[in-house]
Amino acid sequence: MKQPNSVDHPGSVWLLAEVYGWRCEPVSKRKIQMLNDVPQTKDSGSASEDDFAVQVYSDIACNRCGCVCDDLSISVAQDRIVEFQPDCSVANPWFESLRTALPSSPADINGRDVDLEEALDEAARMIRKARAPLFFGLSRSSTDGQRAVCELADRIGATIDTTASIGHGPSIVAFQNAGESTSTLGEVRHRSDLVIYWACDPLTSHPRHMERFVEAAGFSIPNGRKDRHVVVVDSEATATSAKADTFLRIQKGSDFEVLWTLRALLKGIDIYESTVGGVDVDSLRQLVQRMKASHYGAVFFGVTLTESLTGNTNVEALLRLVTDLNMFTRFVARRMRVPGDVTGADSVLCWQTGYPFSVNLSRGFPRFNPVEYSAGPMLERGETDCVILVGAERVDRFSEAARSNLRRIPVILLDPPNANWNVRADVRFNTAIYGIHRRATAYRMDEVPVPLRQILNSSLPSDDEVLRAILKRL
Numbered sequence: 001m002k003q004p005n006s007v008d009h010p011g012s013v014w015l016l017a018e019v020y021g022w023r024c025e026p027v028s029k030r031k032i033q034m035l036n037d038v039p040q041t042k043d044s045g046s047a048s049e050d051d052f053a054v055q056v057y058s059d060i061a062c063n064r065c066g067c068v069c070d071d072l073s074i075s076v077a078q079d080r081i082v083e084f085q086p087d088c089s090v091a092n093p094w095f096e097s098l099r100t101a102l103p104s105s106p107a108d109i110n111g112r113d114v115d116l117e118e119a120l121d122e123a124a125r126m127i128r129k130a131r132a133p134l135f136f137g138l139s140r141s142s143t144d145g146q147r148a149v150c151e152l153a154d155r156i157g158a159t160i161d162t163t164a165s166i167g168h169g170p171s172i173v174a175f176q177n178a179g180e181s182t183s184t185l186g187e188v189r190h191r192s193d194l195v196i197y198w199a200c201d202p203l204t205s206h207p208r209h210m211e212r213f214v215e216a217a218g219f220s221i222p223n224g225r226k227d228r229h230v231v232v233v234d235s236e237a238t239a240t241s242a243k244a245d246t247f248l249r250i251q252k253g254s255d256f257e258v259l260w261t262l263r264a265l266l267k268g269i270d271i272y273e274s275t276v277g278g279v280d281v282d283s284l285r286q287l288v289q290r291m292k293a294s295h296y297g298a299v300f301f302g303v304t305l306t307e308s309l310t311g312n313t314n315v316e317a318l319l320r321l322v323t324d325l326n327m328f329t330r331f332v333a334r335r336m337r338v339p340g341d342v343t344g345a346d347s348v349l350c351w352q353t354g355y356p357f358s359v360n361l362s363r364g365f366p367r368f369n370p371v372e373y374s375a376g377p378m379l380e381r382g383e384t385d386c387v388i389l390v391g392a393e394r395v396d397r398f399s400e401a402a403r404s405n406l407r408r409i410p411v412i413l414l415d416p417p418n419a420n421w422n423v424r425a426d427v428r429f430n431t432a433i434y435g436i437h438r439r440a441t442a443y444r445m446d447e448v449p450v451p452l453r454q455i456l457n458s459s460l461p462s463d464d465e466v467l468r469a470i471l472k473r474l
């Protein structure tokens with residue numbers, strides 16, 4: 001029987017199996033059917049009950065979204081995932097995609113399969129030639145890959161930008177101005193009796209967020225969802241608003257006015273208008289009373305709140321409201337981070353350079369400026385002559401002008417083989433997946449690092465292995 005991580009831990013596997021609760025079980029008829037559905041790299045014939053033992057890995061972390069749920073159970077046979085639980089509409093397609101066979105080649109140059117050495121040589125040659133290289137992505141990487149980006153960027157004087165610049169970047173700017181009243185998700189689960197979702201729809205974007213942190217019982221919230229009041233503030237009805245106790249539908253783009261009115265009402269200032277942002281002021285008064293009366297309130301806000309030219313002021317208004325609320329009760333604000341490890345990218349860049357995104361290292365020291373050093377605007381202005389994409393997931397969010405320039409300059413792409421973002425690359429590396437093929441760390445949306453375990457073997461190189469091999473060639 002094959003053992004989990006047997007390559008890395010030849011002697012200690014069964015002790016770890018005891019500690020972590022891994023178990024091996026006889027294969028079921030249903031799993032045999034799933035095994036037969038798995039495409040095989042070579043013709044191995046049909047699976048039979050005698051051929052396989054299925055290993056069940058429990059408490060596996062998923063990093064498809066910022067929840068980084070660490071309670072998954074994944075069954076593996078013949079180095080393929082055959083079953084995973086529980087159901088999650090975001091995680092399911094991802095794990096399904098992992099059941100396809102890995103490519104035989106670790107890299108290609110202009111679509112021609114090559115061996116790793118040739119691809120590394122070519123990538124190093126492109127980087128040596130570049131005068132203003134740019135790294136972008138990092139949110140599907142892991143701590144090791146993000147550190148390797150910093151090391152290589154520091155050596156070549158590059159700019160590093162992450163997907164935060166087209167996501168919660170304005171929120172980070174707001175934190176720098178107004179501070180952040182923060183907590184872990186565990187604290188929210190155990191203590192919050194009021195949860196507000198502002199401009200987000202977690203049932204769609206983070207399907208298990210409510211299940212794990214709102215519906216679940218906590219130390220001070222023994223009856224789970226029954227003990228919590230859930231409010232949704234959004235400009236449209238969503239799956240989450242349908243489950244909320246209170247839904248305040250505000251006019252699109254009126255978040256700032258509504259938040260500032262809530263601040264005024266909290267301070268006892270009279271509002272003479274009957275409605276603000278499409279909501280009657282009496283409903284806002286009731287919300288303020290509910291906030292003040294709560295024992296512990298948490299507001300989760302989505303990236304939609306940042307999506308305007310003054311998105312940072314929207315977030316700042318919310319942060320200042322939460323600060324004011326702390327005069328009456330404990331209240332926290334947390335971002336709903338979408339891609340799995342964008343929080344890790346913020347953290348690693350902060351501890352390596354002092355800044356979370358849009359960092360330029362061309363002068364030998366870090367400079368931070370989201371206006372000057374964000375990847376999209378840099379591409380639009382033609383200020384980079386080589387792009388190293390550490391995951392191309394958010395490239396489709398760039399403007400047409402930025403994407404058009406990206407098609408004209410040298411591109412090195414590092415992405416897992418099952419990622420297909422339709423981005424042209426001169427050199428493409430098919431990388432191993434952190435948390436599937438490599439042990440790693442992912443940061444949850446509340447900045448709590450969660451260990452990712454290896455459950456499958458792969459000969460593909462990881463991000464950090466590729467980047468460090470390129471660095472050695474320079």
Ligand code: SF4
Nearest residue numbers: 062065068069088208
């Ligand atoms: S909610 Fe997010 S982290 Fe949790 S299982 Fe679903 S996709 Fe994975």
